[in-house]
Amino acid sequence: MDTVDRLIASWAYEPVAALAREHGLPAITREYLLDTFPAADWAYAEKAARALTDHFAGARFADEVEYGVLLVPDPNLLDTGRPIPRPSGVPDVFDERLPAGVRLPGGRPWQLVVSVIGAYGPSLGSYNDVVAGDDFTVLGQDTRTWMTRQLWGARLLQCGAHPPDCEDNERWTFTLFPGEDLVDGQAESGTVLKGKVRFRLGKPDRGIGSARVAPALVIDVRAG
Template identity: 80%
Template sequence: MNDFAVSSVDRLVAAWSTTPVAALVRDRSLPAITREYLLDTFAWQDAEDATRALTKHFAGARFADEVEYGVLLVPDPTKLDTRGPLPDEVRPTPSPDVFDERLPAGVALPGGRPWQLVVSVIGSYGPSLGSYNDVIASGDFIVDGQDTRQWMTRQVWGTRVLQCGATPPDCEDNERWTFTLFPGEELVDGQAESGTVLKGKVRFRLGKPDRGIGSARVAPAVLI
């Protein structure tokens, strides 16, 4: 097992084994996240290759130097749906999520497995690549044969927030506040979906699709 697999597995086990999150996983009848489960279930060389490819492909993006790519574990949404509000106790500052009721169910990864492995942004910030409209119009998002916009979704971001634990992404407590756009989701009433953590609350929201300020980020993703 190489250094990438070791560090990735260690990070995932730590993230999904905190008391409230592990209890949520158990209550939703998902397999517990252990080293043995992760090593037996997922293709770690593929994950490492995709991480390297994403890092290289988006190296020229604005704020690329503060972006960390790696692996996210996305649960089956029929058991644990990260596309919407989750119990208060799994949040860094236990308080209800803010969810715009106009939002639809949202895009989900292909079903059939309790957990899916996605390579994407795992740190506080994604790259800045313009507005929702800019990202949709661009032709420069193909990595390893996958369109990395396909899984720029509420589900994957919701998993990232859960996995990051006490240091959530797109949070005002970070060095700078950001929000992540979801170009993998269709517009809703002409508005673009995004996610952020503001005033201690995880927020699933809608905004202008042409808003391309520096705080607007994306999270390119490859499904393993």
């Protein structure tokens, strides 16, 4: 299955497709994707996915990680970095101390990003470890810039019935967001636990194996 077909299948999960429709987002069809994003974008996306795979091949749990194209909705239509209605009807758990958060540039209804698209990201230590690291530049972009709540929320939707960082997966994990500033000295993260999507704050030096990140490259700001 090629990238376009996979995106169509992912966003065809009806509870998520219905949510997108309700928020005025264009349906993810072959026509929409190929008309909106030129061939150069898809070619760059393939290059970026290979580059991320190779660059982070030495990370802990790298063999579990899959990189590919992630579609991120315009937050003015559907803000995936904030609580949103879930098919289960169970509301998100959201720490009210969290700010609006970092948002992608651009004004399209959907943006193309290359990042982690599966259940698990790589383990690269704690929030502090990642922020202080010096080996995160891929194709001219600092992949930490887009380790954000918004992108993780979009990944939750794209994964549909099988969310990442969920206790129902083979192992439970949580994703750190080093692209977001500390809040009251604490680091932002996201997980799915006990049936609830949880946007949380925690210790920035917590680097246990279940702490993961999602390196990302944004197509519209490509530099290489």
